[in-house]
Amino acid sequence: AQKITQTQPGMFVQEKEAVTLDCTYDTSDQSYGLFWYKQPSSGEMIFLIYQGSYDEQNATEGRYSLNFQKARKSANLVISASQLGDSAMYFCAMMVGTSYGKLTFGQGTILTVHP
Amino acid sequence: KAGVTQTPRYLIKTRGQQVTLSCSPISGHRSVSWYQQTPGQGLQFLFEYFSETQRNKGNFPGRFSGRQFSNSRSEMNVSTLELGDSALYLCASSPGLGGQETQYFGPGTRLLVL
Numbered sequence: 001a002q003k004i005t006q007t008q009p010g011m012f013v014q015e016k017e018a019v020t021l022d023c024t025y026d027t028s029d030q031s032y033g034l035f036w037y038k039q040p041s042s043g044e045m046i047f048l049i050y051q052g053s054y055d056e057q058n059a060t061e062g063r064y065s066l067n068f069q070k071a072r073k074s075a076n077l078v079i080s081a082s083q084l085g086d087s088a089m090y091f092c093a094m095m096v097g098t099s100y101g102k103l104t105f106g107q108g109t110i111l112t113v114h115p
Numbered sequence: 116k117a118g119v120t121q122t123p124r125y126l127i128k129t130r131g132q133q134v135t136l137s138c139s140p141i142s143g144h145r146s147v148s149w150y151q152q153t154p155g156q157g158l159q160f161l162f163e164y165f166s167e168t169q170r171n172k173g174n175f176p177g178r179f180s181g182r183q184f185s186n187s188r189s190e191m192n193v194s195t196l197e198l199g200d201s202a203l204y205l206c207a208s209s210p211g212l213g214g215q216e217t218q219y220f221g222p223g224t225r226l227l228v229l
Binding site for chain 2: 031032033035037042043045050052091093095096097101102103104105106107108
């Protein structure tokens, strides 16, 4: 079975500062993908960034980067230069190679950006 | 390119009724997955369809069912609604080419069961 753990129910950050959202995962599969999604209050899930288990470089997408530490089974999201619009719920998710179309999600972290 | 669309966006039903939700994937995407989101249980996988076939299923009772049409549009049906079925139902689409593909989500359908 797969499991995603997000230990930070809520995080606060000052505008223009960087913030790290924690995510640890557990799986016995060697092939898996890790994803981060943002969910504003409107409810829609917005894809942010992806990291494959065989990728040696940490993924980056604009202000988002994924700090992938395979030995520690962690996949933390780093948001640089936070903006007020970044205030939302953030979910870490995993898909293993043998599981068609199934994302396993963590409980999420609510991020609040202060001006 | 248009995103994933879901209809209706909001729905109010009473216990014992049934409901059908619809999802139109991104053009060219052949895989559609459904999720239920509740405050207590979080996001849970319901099932996934590809080329009109269910390939994967989560741990939900048989009251939850789905199907996919030849144009990749998908519907999910919940029969004999219970209060606990109140949730945000999200569908997501991906190309369906294999591997750990990124899923793109629709805006969701908020179902309230009274």
